Amino acid sequence: MPDDSLKIGKGSALSRILALRGAAGADWLQAAIDNWLETPGQDERAGGWMHASLLDEDCDRYVGYVYAGVRFSEKIDALTWRKFRTGDKLEERVIEELDGAGLLDYSFMHKVNEHWHGNTQEIEEFRIRFTPDAVIHHPEHAEDLFVVEIKSCNNRMFHTGWRGQPGYGTKPSQIHVDRTNVYMGALGIHRAILYYECKDCHEVKTHFLNYDSELWEKRKFRANVIRKLVDAEQTPQKTIQPFGGCLKCPFYGICTDETPPLTAPKLIKGIFPR
Numbered sequence: 001m002p003d004d005s006l007k008i009g010k011g012s013a014l015s016r017i018l019a020l021r022g023a024a025g026a027d028w029l030q031a032a033i034d035n036w037l038e039t040p041g042q043d044e045r046a047g048g049w050m051h052a053s054l055l056d057e058d059c060d061r062y063v064g065y066v067y068a069g070v071r072f073s074e075k076i077d078a079l080t081w082r083k084f085r086t087g088d089k090l091e092e093r094v095i096e097e098l099d100g101a102g103l104l105d106y107s108f109m110h111k112v113n114e115h116w117h118g119n120t121q122e123i124e125e126f127r128i129r130f131t132p133d134a135v136i137h138h139p140e141h142a143e144d145l146f147v148v149e150i151k152s153c154n155n156r157m158f159h160t161g162w163r164g165q166p167g168y169g170t171k172p173s174q175i176h177v178d179r180t181n182v183y184m185g186a187l188g189i190h191r192a193i194l195y196y197e198c199k200d201c202h203e204v205k206t207h208f209l210n211y212d213s214e215l216w217e218k219r220k221f222r223a224n225v226i227r228k229l230v231d232a233e234q235t236p237q238k239t240i241q242p243f244g245g246c247l248k249c250p251f252y253g254i255c256t257d258e259t260p261p262l263t264a265p266k267l268i269k270g271i272f273p274r
């Protein structure tokens, strides 16, 4: 009787073995995960709100697109999703440690699937929405609260720095400082800690931040200007990003001089989208 296992036809034993192994190891496994990560839908978001971190973006048009609920024209690749998700998981772990250390302030936190998350805050007047990573109290002075913003970064960003700036292990990013200031202003908690952890060596650096009320007022003003423009179905001005930043913008493919005016975010029965 002939030995069929040695034939390389569709459905033969040999073709099955080759498919299971893949040309470069079990490459089908990564392809399956990448495919799931890149499936449209993960980037869906309702318009009608500006996350506090969005107000750090230099480009008014970018902020306007997000507020109007425009879908990204560019696909976010699997590698970038892995970086985002790794950051999220590290943040979850640090919050668990803050809980274990007895520092979490539970009036600003809630549990989802056994994990603590900050309560989402909304300032409807300015359509600003955000979720603080954590709110803690001082171990000896329970009445003294702090906003905690958790950031993970690679070895270069933590230790070496780049573009002439020192690493976050030495000096916090101004963008992160400004963002955390928004959280302080909105929560009325005027002390904050920026927590950096290196994803490569897991060293930690914490920076204490003072509150800047003027910066908070500027952020609210900017949110209001962009909101009014989009609500009036006008497209905010572009700010071309340096270092090729526009090429990485998720709206690059639709951001042209012919971009039609944005459509105001729709209210559903008088309620802003969630």
Ligand code: SF4
Residues within 6 Å of the ligand: 059, 060, 061, 062, 238, 239, 240, 241, 245, 246, 247, 249, 250, 251, 252, 255
């Ligand atoms: S492509 Fe550049 S100009 Fe256009 S929205 Fe993005 S950052 Fe702004």
